[in-house]
Amino acid sequence: MSDLVLEAVKVARYFDVSKPWLQRALTGGRRTTLRAVDDVSFAIPKATTLSLVGESGCGKSTVARLAVGLYEPTSGSIHFEGQPLSAARAQASLRRRMNMIFQDPYASLNPRWRVRDIVAEPLRAFRILTSPRDVVARVGELLTQVGLTPADGEKFPHEFSGGQRQRVSIARALSSAPDFLVCDEPTSALDVSVQAQILNLMRDLQQRLGLTYLFISHNLAVVRHMSDRLGVMYLGRIVEIGPGEEVFRTPRHPYTRLLLDAIPDLEMVGKARTPVGGEVPSPLAPPPGCPFHPRCPLANDRCRVERPGYTVAGGTLVACHAVEEGRGEARGYSTSAV
Amino acid sequence: MTLLDVQDLTVEFPTRRGTLRAIDSISFSIGTGEILGVVGESGAGKSLTGAAIIGLLEPPGRIAGGQILFAGKRIDNLSQDRMRAIRGRQIGAIFQDPLTTLDPLVSIGRQLVETIQTHLRLSDRDAKARAIKWLEEVGIPAARARIDAYPHEFSGGMRQRVVIALALCAEPRLVIADEPTTALDVSIQAQIIELLKRLARDHGTSVMLVTHDMGVIAETCDRVAVMYAGRIAEIGPVVEVVRHPKHPYSEGLMGSIPSLEHRVARLRQIDGAMPRLAAIPPGCPYNPRCPKVFDRCRVERPGLLEADATRAACWLYDKAAAHV
Known part of the structure; x- marks a missing residue:
């Protein structure tokens, strides 16, 4: 089994x-x-x-x-x-x-955090990566994986459309592998x-x-x-x-x-x-x-x-x-x- | 016979950073007893079109050009009072959320009677009889017993039926239904769609059905207008637009809907997103996403150019240029 x-x-x-x-x-x-x-x-x-x-x-x-x-x-x-x-x-x-993707990409992202911090949070919470340089590299990789660019990490959620926000949610869900x-x-x-x-x-x-x-x-x-x-x-x-x-x-x-x-x-x-x-x-x-x-x-x-x-x-x-x-x-x- | 004729309608929102054109010179008409679907993604301007027709544009939004003819007379330049007399009596409206449309503190019978007496000179008894008749018409069981019930005593589907009864009880000739089934479950949605179709058939009521759900359009409408960035991309008989879409946007839209009939490895996707109102590209608004752009x-x-059985706003169908 x-x-x-x-x-x-x-x-x-x-x-x-x-x-x-x-x-x-x-x-x-x-x-x-x-x-x-x-x-x-x-x-x-x-x-x-x-x-x-x-x-x-x-x-x-x-x-x-x-x-x-x-x-x-x-x-x-x-x-x-x-x-x-x-x-x-x-x-x-x-x-x-295990991780979860929610319905509402407007409510499930903290509006006061930059996307790079949102995506990096599981990495930090689980202490998967500790050096800031590794975290930046991994976040860039994750954003690329979901069809965004590493530069998008500097933006806030409100700067994205609904579909792009859902991509951010997926990148966050994937970040702890x-x-x-x-x-x-x-x-x-x-x-x-x-x-x-x-x-x-x-x-x-x-x-x-x-x-x-x-x-x-x-x-x-x-x-x-x-x-x-x-x-x-x-x-x-x-x-x-x-x-x-x-x-x-x-x-x-x-x-x-x-x-x-x-x-x-x-x-x-x-x-x-x-x-x-x-x-x-x-x-x-x-x-x-x-x-x-x-x-x-x-x-x-x-x-x-x-x-x-x-x-x-x-x-x-x-x-x-x-x-x-x-x-x-x-x-x-x-x-x-x- | 044409009941509603919209000609070159333009709606603008003045803002601090300049004027936003939310609807840009659109034209269409609805015949008596016809159901016209208006479909598009959020922000395409479909709900605004409905609001402009019934004179309920939220300020600072305003009609900046064009005209709206209802039964041959202009209604876009009427005063608030004159428009109020038409709204409800001649043109009814059904909105998406049945919870916020009904007054929670007033029984549904009272709400119906009040609406009926606003528009028609009827005695209390006649108005109540008419209210019961309409509740039965929209499929509320035991209407006579439930007329004194309050909105919270009804389920979502039943409330939406009450909203439809409210919109129709003065027997308007045109109903503008803005996402009437979006808040409902599929089995209830099917019942409401059937109801709208029956009303158009039995009462000759014209319906403008605004929705983002292509499936609902396919089953309900006679003709459909596909909107994109405040303009009509394609308009024509529903079978043609669904089966043989001519505009590359309608084609992409149909391809991106997962089908119940057959499973595909990948859905056709339209890359990018609809432009914001402040940044609509010059030329065709769809050109940055269009696979056939030149x-x-x-x-x-x-x-809008003739494209077989439909009309599409696309240079691919410019017959004059095709010979060059």
């Missing part, structure tokens, strides 16, 4: 979102728990990309934070290169090998032509440096472009996970089909489609049984009471009673992907 |  960079087994993360104690005592309210992530398992082999996709509130960003140890799991375990993540985080030599990067919606704040630059850059870097990515996005087309494996999340659970190509070509879970159907696509120009009704229920009060059953065209009585386990279907794992019983295909449920 | 592009600004 040595080629797995990250392995999560039945990870859950709950948040206590109760009203303050006094208010509860006076109004008779009860504790409320938000199950942001529930029973999530996945593994990421070295030098590959696992993407997690889902709508807002499905828990994908919480998984990203769990994966780098910014949150402790409520239950379950996460291992980084075979060691428990908490133990790995305690060792600087392992901690420097990590193997594992968690990218939480790295391109959703960017325009499409700039998004293409960043996605190309990230794939080039992956090939050149053998990086492993956990890639979080709500954009299925971006995810398709980036991933080797793909997990689809709904209300804190992974409802379908498997090789990216297979999930896109033969989506099995009704929610995956809904997502693929709902995305406006250039290929759909001039064609009509039937939108699926309903919205994601509040994660504070998830429906019993399968969380997707209120919107699911294939739901029956079993789905309303019993939570589905995983069924192996082809190379993917699907959490759906209908797939397990072979109900979906029988009714000729079609997707617009044809 | 000498003329650097000095002379192209107008």
